[in-house]
Amino acid sequence: MRKGVKVTALLLGAVLLLGLAACGKKNVQNPQTTAAGSENTAETTAVLKQQIKVAALKGPTAIGMVQLMENAKEQTAKNDYEFQIAATADEFSADLIKGNVALAALPCNAAATLYNKSNGKIRILGINTLGVLSILDTGDSVQTVADLKGKTIYTTGKGTTPEYTLRYLLSSAGLNPDSDVTIEFKSEAAEVAAVMANAGTEEVIAMLPQPYAATVLMQQPDTRIALDVTEEWEKLNGSDSTVVTGVLVVNTEFYKNNRQAVDNFLKEYKSSVQYANSNVDGAAQLVEDFDILKAAVAKKAIPKCNITLITGQEMQDKVEKYLKVLCDANPNAVGGQMPDDGFYVK
Template identity: 50%
Template sequence: MKKFLSVLAALTLSVSMLAGCGNKANQTEPSAVPESSQAAESASETVSAAPEASEQESSTAEAAETAAVTGEETAVRVMALKGPTAMGMVKLMDTAEAGPVNGNAYEFTIAASADEVTPKLVQGDADIAAVPANLASVLYNNTEGKIQVLAVNTLGVLYIVESGDTVQSAADLKGKTIYASGKGSTPEYALNYILSSNGIDPEKDVTIEWKSEHSECVAALASDEGGIAMLPQPFVTTAQSKNDKIRIALDMTKEWDALQKDAENPSALITGVVVVRSDFAAENPDAVNAFLDSYKESVDYVNGNTEDAAALIEKYDIVPAAVAVKALPYCNITFIEGSEMKEKLSGYLSVLSDQNPKAVGGTLPADDFYYSR
């Protein structure tokens, strides 16, 4: 129980991930990773009602053994956050409604915030989940390796936007005022990295006005003729639908890639990953690998069939189809596993750790954090 509580207490430092602050004022607005509210309290209540971990592990092992003997499908419980980290799953979700897929009987849950997902993982009530990248590292550290990352599923979703036409490169940000949300979490670390790597001191050469919600940044843009903001997709698309003067000036993912192009082991700006409980992976390797194959097919479908995918995204109440159609090309939905995943993700976590070790759970994960088929 103490281990559960320490894990969930740590999440209050981590649930506002890259592009992660949701819009409390209007819960219908999409965000990359919705903001947690009262995370520790709600999670603690869930933990206190949960069975002991040893009982869960025994039950899972017995179920796996029974399935192996009877030839039954493996039950796989999957959770994802409302936003880009769930969009790549929609084709698999749709296919799974007709029955088991490649031997797996899926149960999908779309959650509004990370503090709905993390207790389920920690207590063994979810097997696989799409979560913010650094939250995966926090969970790994606070569960003593009980969480592994399967794949990167979303690269950066942060963009610099403005109502004017003054920003053409990162260097143009010098001397500007930037409205942003996510102070003390990875949006701040990503912005600091891009600025400092381009010779701009985040504390002296720019003015960063931190807001609690994305909507406040949009409002600031509307009132400041020369205003600049950092926003995530699909919120950028939503904001543009309300103010046609807003334009994308910089793609933070491309800016990160430009800085990394000559690196010996290049990292990437990463929003989300798919994780699995280590015990579930050890007991059901075939089911996990089948999930990865099916998930890759789903991601490929979403990236290759924008309008049809947008309809499915609306079907599963992630964001409206009209928003999804415009936002999908900018959401950087991907599927990266194996050695490439390890290279890009470990480098990204290193950048965060250099600025604040708490952002990754105190220390960088060991090699067993990275799942390998």
């Protein structure tokens, strides 16, 4: 009997020892397994970055995002961005409406037109570029808008926002755009620049956007900026109304489903704008690296491009007042009618 008790006790002791050993093993981590787990966690975190396609035009509307483009290239951005830099908004407008492009920078009136034509499939997030137009003069006779009376003004954009903007300024200064001045339209800004280059001793006046104005000034040191169109507009209306060249828009469905990703984009975009305005040399080099403009031209143009980020109610107020001027001139310039309140993300 005692022998059986001893055997039983020994068996119980062995079981307890095995159990304790097993418990001890659970607390020991295999270094290889831990390292692999960390790698998997890092991979998972990287995968969680939101994939977003962003489009912009080859010019001022893209300059504000070059630091963000560089961060995306270095994989340090908060989202996984793919950028498309296009010559015209037509290259990505259909994809923007479909949602293949989530975010885009494009002309303000083009955004209004897309909103109206698509029944609200895009919305505006903010203003990213204010006025970029300047009136250049190879002489010194033009000091005010009223001084343009009797002059010939070379420009581009017949039937588009540059024409409507110029006509608005002329009319506001008491001039008849059809009889007090001659507006000579060219198909491309390069043609206007060529007219100025070949002026000789004759005074030539032209209205050009950046970066073309900067290019002319670089090539012809005697040419000057006679009038900043944005400043002249604000003299008439106050700072609450201004020329709005470019805006940031978002596909409506994408915004509904990915608000945090859009908020992250806006924060990163704001930092990129601040970088472009405070570090012109560095921004100019990035502009060339991403094949937007040559660095030398960008360096001259950036201070005159009015790159910004204006959101919320201030954005809506400025956009509405600007679009109203365009709509009064030609409703087709904004898609047939003023966009309703749903156009604005506030």
